Every structure is written in structure tokens, then in C-alpha cells.
Amino acid sequence: GAGVSQSPSNKVTEKGKDVELRCDPISGHTALYWYRQSLGQGLEFLIYFQGNSAPDKSGLPSDRFSAERTGGSVSTLTIQRTQQEDSAVYLCASSLGSATAYNEQFFGPGTRLTVL
């Protein structure tokens, strides 16, 4: 079956503009995660959705960042008033359940965001 998909693959925007990044998880996966991969800084957890539970937003770097997950499937990460430091690769992952040692997270190809 298809893996996690993300769109767009690349996004170039001007400072101050809003952007929306989309993630389609693997069908049947109840858990969905967003990470940010910055140059030289590894991957940083942003937000986690599990079923109908309230999301864990503890990794969002500022209130300019928000995310939704509609119908327990597709998720959208929105960044308002983008800044140059938001430039990074945004990765989405999904898993069958909560990430325990036995619940592998499957990653999408990422969206490369460049803020000019």
C-alpha cells in the first residue's frame, strides 16, 4: 500500500506569509506526528495526534504554528507570518498506535520550506 504522503514537496514563500503543509498518513494508522528537520540540528518533535484524544502540541516552537487533523486522517500544519528561521524540512510520520518500542513510525518524504 501507499506510504505516508506529504504535499507540497517544496515550498518557497516570502517572510510574513502563511503556509499550509499537508500530510496523508498510512490508512488505518491512528497516530500521526509532525517533526522539523533543520540543517545541522537533527529532528525536532512538533506535535502528536492519537485518535480522538487532544493533541500533544508541546513541541510547537511558537503560537505561529498550529496543526489540525480532520476525520482522524489527513493533517495540516499551518505556519503563520513565516520567518526565515522556519526554513526547514517538515516531516510527517504515522504509526498504528502510540509509539512504543513495537510501534514503528513511518515517515513521509517531507516538505522543504524555504522562507525568503
Next chain:
Amino acid sequence: AQRVTQPEKLLSVFKGAPVELKCNYSYSGSPELFWYVQYSRQRLQLLLRHISRESIKGFTADLNKGETSFHLKKPFAQEEDSAMYYCALSDDYKLSFGAGTTVTVRA
């Protein structure tokens, strides 16, 4: 709070030579540790997890709680092992990643 440290940003070895990628962690509990790999132009993918005690593509990693380490090893590196490797620690559902090590295997 948990933290994962990968001290080497770059690692270059010759084909057939052993390779070891270092990973140290700090965690107040029983850690669940993973190695993820990202080959050129491919997605990030799970390589192995400590709880499975498995060997994948010739790689092994042993959890050493005394030294709080989870180093990744392979006795004979191959050119196809050239990739970015991330050590990760799971805290319930979040994965905390190290900064990653880029491995280049030279012919």
C-alpha cells in the same frame, strides 16, 4: 527531559572496515532506543530497535545502561551503507532524535 547525543557529525570509512556510530542518551527511566537511517533521496526509515535485539543489514546496537550508550556497529562497511544515521529515544510516543551522523563509505 531526555536527550540524545551523537558526537560525530561526519564519519568516513573504507569499504570492508568496521564502522561504529556513537550514541549517548540521558533519560530518567527505562529507555526505548532506535536507530533510523536516511539514504540519499529516500525517506527516513527505521533501521533497528534495541528491544528486538535484531541485526539489520549487518548492523547491531547494544544498549549499555551503565554507560548510557546505544552505539551502532557493523564489522564490514559496504558502500551502500553511506547514509545519514539518527539515534532516537522514545518517551512514550515522542521520538527524540540526535543530530545525526553522516556516514561515507569509500571504495
